[in-house]
Amino acid sequence: MIEPHMRERAVPHTTSAAGKLSIGSLAKATGVPVETLRTWEQRYGFPVAERKPSGHRVYALSNVTRLRRIADAIARGHRAGTVVGATDAELDRLLTATAQPPVPGPVPVNPSQASVDELLAAVASFDADRLTSALWSDWGRLGPVGFLQQTVAPLIERVGREWEEGRLQIRHEHFLSERLGDVMRAIRLPLDLSSAGPTVICATLPGESHAIGLQMAALLLSSAGLRVLYLGTEMPPAELGRLARELGARAVAISVSLAADGAAVKRHLAELRETLPRQVQVLVGGQGAPAGRSDLVTVGDFAGLVRWAQSLRG
Numbered sequence: 001m002i003e004p005h006m007r008e009r010a011v012p013h014t015t016s017a018a019g020k021l022s023i024g025s026l027a028k029a030t031g032v033p034v035e036t037l038r039t040w041e042q043r044y045g046f047p048v049a050e051r052k053p054s055g056h057r058v059y060a061l062s063n064v065t066r067l068r069r070i071a072d073a074i075a076r077g078h079r080a081g082t083v084v085g086a087t088d089a090e091l092d093r094l095l096t097a098t099a100q101p102p103v104p105g106p107v108p109v110n111p112s113q114a115s116v117d118e119l120l121a122a123v124a125s126f127d128a129d130r131l132t133s134a135l136w137s138d139w140g141r142l143g144p145v146g147f148l149q150q151t152v153a154p155l156i157e158r159v160g161r162e163w164e165e166g167r168l169q170i171r172h173e174h175f176l177s178e179r180l181g182d183v184m185r186a187i188r189l190p191l192d193l194s195s196a197g198p199t200v201i202c203a204t205l206p207g208e209s210h211a212i213g214l215q216m217a218a219l220l221l222s223s224a225g226l227r228v229l230y231l232g233t234e235m236p237p238a239e240l241g242r243l244a245r246e247l248g249a250r251a252v253a254i255s256v257s258l259a260a261d262g263a264a265v266k267r268h269l270a271e272l273r274e275t276l277p278r279q280v281q282v283l284v285g286g287q288g289a290p291a292g293r294s295d296l297v298t299v300g301d302f303a304g305l306v307r308w309a310q311s312l313r314g
Contacts (some may be wrong), residue, residue, distance in 0.1 A: 021061060021136065023038070025133045026059045028137040030140050031068070031071055046084055047063040064136055064186075065191075069194070076095070115150075116158055120162070126175055132179060144220055145306060148302055149302050155176070188230075199229060200228055200250060200251045202228055202230045203231040203254060209233050209234060213285070218230045220309070224310070224313070226312065238275055240272055241272060241274075244280055250281065251280060251312060253284075254272070256286040256289045262288070281312075282297065283296075283298075284299075285304075
C-alpha cells in the first residue's frame with residue numbers, strides 16, 4: 001500500500017499492445033534457463049516462438065506467467081513431461097493438490113543502481129519494448145516483494161525527481177504509469193484466477209484518482225495467495241460495503257496518496273467502516289493514510305502488507 005512519489009495526477013485505465021521477448025529475456029523473466037526453454041519447445045511444443053520480419057525468434061509476454069507456474073509445479077515435485085503440456089485447468093489442479101511455497105517475506109532494500117538507470121533511460125527515450133522487457137526480467141529475478149521494493153518504487157521515485165528537476169516532462173510520467181499498470185495487471189490476473197485464498201476488495205475512495213500504489217498492493221496480495229477483486233479508483237463507500245457483504249469478502253483494502261483530502265478520507269473511511277460487518281477488516285495504506293485509528297488496519301510498507309496477508313490466510 002505504498003504510493004511512491006510522483007507528480008499528483010490521475011492515472012487512466014488503458015492498455016497497450018503486448019511486447020515480445022527474446023529467449024534470453026524470457027529466461028530472465030521466468031527463471032527457466034534458455035536451454036531448458038528450447039528443450040521444452042522441441043519436446044512439448046511450449047513455449048512457441050514467433051518470427052519477426054527480420055527472422056529473429058521472439059516470445060509473447062503471455063508466456064511468462066504460465067512458465068512461472070510451470071516452474072512452480074516442477075519445484076513442488078511434478079515432472080516436466082506432466083506439467084509443460086498440461087492445460088491451464090490441469091495445471092491449476094496440480095498446483096492446488098501440492099504444498100504451496102511460503103508467502104514471500106520482505107527483502108533488504110538494496111535497489112540495483114544499474115537496473116534503475118537502465119529503466120530510467122528507457123522511460124526517457126519512450127522505449128516501450130525495452131522498458132517492458134526489463135520489468136518482466138526483474139519480476140522473474142526478484143520475486144513479488146523485491147520487484148516492487150527494488151525496481152518499481154525506486155523507478156517511480158527517480159522519475160518524479162527527474163521531473164521536479166526539469167530533466168523529464170509529464171509525458172514521461174504518463175508513459176511510465178501506463179506501462180507499469182499494463183505489466184502489473186498482466187502479472188496479477190493469472191494469479192487472481194488461480195487463487196483460492198480469502199477475498200480482498202482493492203479500491204480507492206472518492207476523490208482519490210491515483211492508482212499505482214493500489215496496483216502495487218493488489219499485485220503483492222495476489223502473489224500472497226489472496227483472491228483480489230480490483231475495482232480501481234474513486235469507489236463510493238456504500239458500494240464497497242454492499243459488495244463486500246454480497247461476496248463474503250474478508251477485507252477491503254484502500255490506498256491513499258499524499259494528494260488526498262485528509263478530512264474527506266476520514267469521513268469516507270468512517271462511512272465504509274459503518275457499512276461493513278465487524279469481522280470484515282478495512283486495510284489502509286499509502287503516504288496519505290490516516291494513523292491512530294483502532295477500527296482500521298494501517299500498513300506502511302511492503303513488509304507490513306506481507307505480514308497482514310499471512311495473518312489473513314491463517
